[in-house]
Structures are given as C-alpha cells and as structure tokens.
Amino acid sequence: MARKKIALIGAGMIGGTLAHLAAQKELGDVVLFDIAEGIPEGKGLDIAESSPVDGYDSRLKGTQDYKDIADADVCIVTAGVARKPGMSRDDLLGINLKVMKSVGEGIKAHAPNALVICITNPLDAMVWALQKFSGLPKEKVVGMAGILDSARFRYFLAEEFDVSVESVTAFVLGGHGDTMVPLERYSTVAGIPLPDLVEMGWTTQDKINSIIDRTRKGGGEIVALLKTGSAYYAPAASAIQMAESYLRDKKLVVPCAAYLSGEYGLNDLYVGVPIVLGSGGCERIVQVNFTAEEKAMFENSVGAVRELMDACIKLDPSLG
Numbered sequence: 001m002a003r004k005k006i007a008l009i010g011a012g013m014i015g016g017t018l019a020h021l022a023a024q025k026e027l028g029d030v031v032l033f034d035i036a037e038g039i040p041e042g043k044g045l046d047i048a049e050s051s052p053v054d055g056y057d058s059r060l061k062g063t064q065d066y067k068d069i070a071d072a073d074v075c076i077v078t079a080g081v082a083r084k085p086g087m088s089r090d091d092l093l094g095i096n097l098k099v100m101k102s103v104g105e106g107i108k109a110h111a112p113n114a115l116v117i118c119i120t121n122p123l124d125a126m127v128w129a130l131q132k133f134s135g136l137p138k139e140k141v142v143g144m145a146g147i148l149d150s151a152r153f154r155y156f157l158a159e160e161f162d163v164s165v166e167s168v169t170a171f172v173l174g175g176h177g178d179t180m181v182p183l184e185r186y187s188t189v190a191g192i193p194l195p196d197l198v199e200m201g202w203t204t205q206d207k208i209n210s211i212i213d214r215t216r217k218g219g220g221e222i223v224a225l226l227k228t229g230s231a232y233y234a235p236a237a238s239a240i241q242m243a244e245s246y247l248r249d250k251k252l253v254v255p256c257a258a259y260l261s262g263e264y265g266l267n268d269l270y271v272g273v274p275i276v277l278g279s280g281g282c283e284r285i286v287q288v289n290f291t292a293e294e295k296a297m298f299e300n301s302v303g304a305v306r307e308l309m310d311a312c313i314k315l316d317p318s319l320g
C-alpha cells in the first residue's frame with residue numbers, strides 16, 4: 001500500500017517539528033513547503049539524515065512549488081508570522097490573512113481531498129478564512145488550539161495533584177485567545193471532576209483558579225521566555241495527534257476549532273468545541289451542556305472570535 005502524504009505549509013519552528021514527528025511516527029512521506037528558499041530543503045534533509053539512526057523510512061522533501069503537495073492526504077498549515085513579546089495573537093491578523101489566501105488557493109489547486117489542519121494565528125479567524133479561500137468541505141478543514149490549551153491545563157493540573165499527566169483529562173473550549181474557556185466540570189483526575197476534588201480537599205478553588213489563569217496565558221508565558229517567537233513543541237505534538245486520528249481513523253474526541261452550522265446555536269464560524277475526528281474529518285460536533293456561567297464565558301469567547309472575523313471581512317470583503 002502506498003504511503004500517506006503529509007504536506008506541511010510553513011517550515012518554520014512548528015513546521016520543522018511537525019516534519020520530525022510525522023517522520024518518526026511514520027505517518028507518511030512528508031513535503032515541507034515554504035516561501036523561504038533553502039529552509040524546507042535544509043530541514044527535510046537534516047531530518048532524513050536522522051532516519052538511519054532512528055530507523056524510519058518516511059521520505060522528506062522541501063519545496064517552494066505547490067505542485068509538490070499534489071494529492072496530499074493531510075495539509076498542516078503554519079505559514080505566516082508568530083508573535084513576539086508585547087504582541088497579541090490578534091496583531092498577526094493582517095499579515096496572516098494574506099498568507100491564508102495564497103495557502104488556500106494552493107491547497108485548492110493541488111490537494112483538494114486533504115484534511116487541512118490550520119495552526120496559524122489568530123487561529124479561529126484564520127481557519128475560517130482558510131476554509132473560505134480553499135473552498136474545501138467544512139468538515140475537512142479544522143483548527144488546532146484546543147488540544148494545546150487542554151494539554152497545558154492537564155500539565156499544570158498533573159503538577160498540582162502530583163499525578164501522571166495520563167490520569168488527567170481536560171477540556172478547554174472557545175476561541176484560542178484570552179477568552180478561552182477551561183471547563184472545570186469537564187476536567188478530571190481519574191474521572192473525578194475538579195469541583196469534586198476541591199470538595200474532597202485534594203486541592204483548593206484558589207489553586208484551580210490560578211491554574212486556569214495560567215492556562216489562559218499559556219501561550220504568552222512561552223513567548224515571554226523565548227523572546228524570538230512562540231511555542232512549537234506542544235503545538236506540533238497537538239497537530240500530529242489530530243493528523244494521526246484522521247489517518248488511522250481513531251475517532252479521538254478532542255477539542256478543535258470546527259465549523260458550526262447550528263450547533264451551540266451558532267452559525268458560520270469556527271470555534272473550539274469537542275469533535276469526533278476520524279477518516280471523515282470532523283465527523284461529529286459534541287454539544288456539551290453548559291451552566292449559565294459556562295455559557296456566558298463561551299458566548300464572550302465567541303464574541304471575540306466574531307470581532308476578528310469582522311476585521312477579516314473589512315480587510316478582504318470577499319470573505320463576507
């Protein structure tokens with residue numbers, strides 16, 4: 001059976017890490033596409049030269065030609081710019097919207113049957129624009145953010161409880177910004193929801209509150225430390241989990257930015273919700289029940305996403 005093909009649009013910090021992980025996991029052959037000459041070729045060759053040591057047979061190719069992504073099974077998009085200290089993700093909107101237009105056209109022309117995973121920020125608005133520019137089916141275009149935000153939440157909780165990260169589950173929904181919605185009732189240690197763990201005296205509400213605050217600011221914490229750009233190891237791992245769930249039809253239930261058409265009472269927007277991710281792409285949107293307080297937080301987050309979509313439409317009226 002022929003190998004699957006994974007196209008990485010953008011071969012910067014996340015793109016290079018994605019290539020390494022995809023090859024090591026033998027998810028398929030990897031094409032790195034970037035406008036910067038030499039970078040995708042250099043990273044592809046460097047990773048390929050590690051393959052005899054690590055023992056994998058994925059082939060890697062770097063390119064500036066969209067023809068090389070032809071018939072890709074998965075396209076993961078990180079093309080664009082990342083923020084630096086002092087910037088918000090939203091400051092990237094103008095530049096990255098133009099990038100989404102060229103990337104969308106490239107994918108439409110050469111890999112129209114792929115699952116497209118957008119990572120470029122500001123995520124919810126960019127994945128929405130990318131779907132429109134590419135014209136690909138909405139269930140085949142998804143955004144990565146919720147797995148990352150939930151992983152941060154899980155990691156901080158595992159530290160607090162001093163337990164394995166594998167024993168911690170968490171759901172962070174909403175837009176990928178300061179308004180994201182970490183859900184306490186749907187986050188657990190060994191299946192026990194956080195409010196019960198507070199009641200049992202294993203932690204305090206104050207500690208949970210500060211972990212939620214740290215989760216919301218998790219991207220900024222890394223930007224402040226790195227100074228030259230933003231996180232890439234955890235974002236890449238999160239997107240690879242999505243690609244794997246699709247390629248192997250695992251049907252993981254994961255929080256992703258998905259297109260809503262009526263779910264949660266919302267229409268024509270992408271925002272973070274739990275989905276079933278299988279060979280059909282976004283196969284189901286899971287509609288969890290919200291308390292009044294959770295609903296208000298989710299709606300606030302949706303409002304922030306809509307503001308960014310409006311800003312996109314002002315810059316490119318074809319999106320309206």
Ligand SMILES: NC(=O)c1ccc[n+]([C@@H]2O[C@H](COP(=O)([O-])OP(=O)(O)OC[C@H]3O[C@@H](n4cnc5c(N)ncnc54)[C@H](O)[C@@H]3O)[C@@H](O)[C@H]2O)c1
Nearest residue numbers: 010012013014034035036079080081082119120121145235
């Ligand atoms: N969704 C998330 O959770 C999440 C997490 C981390 C980073 N991000 C975002 O992902 C993006 C990439 O981050 P990074 O750290 O890899 O940045 P990076 O600067 O290291 O890499 C971006 C790459 O895109 C390339 N590029 C620019 N314009 C292009 C175009 N038109 N076509 C093809 N390639 C193009 C650049 O040459 C560069 O190599 C940023 O927008 C960042 O904010 C999102």
Ligand SMILES: O=C(O)C[C@H](O)C(=O)O
Nearest residue numbers: 083089121219220230231
């Ligand atoms: O914070 C950023 O700018 C990058 C990314 O969105 C993240 O959460 O790490």
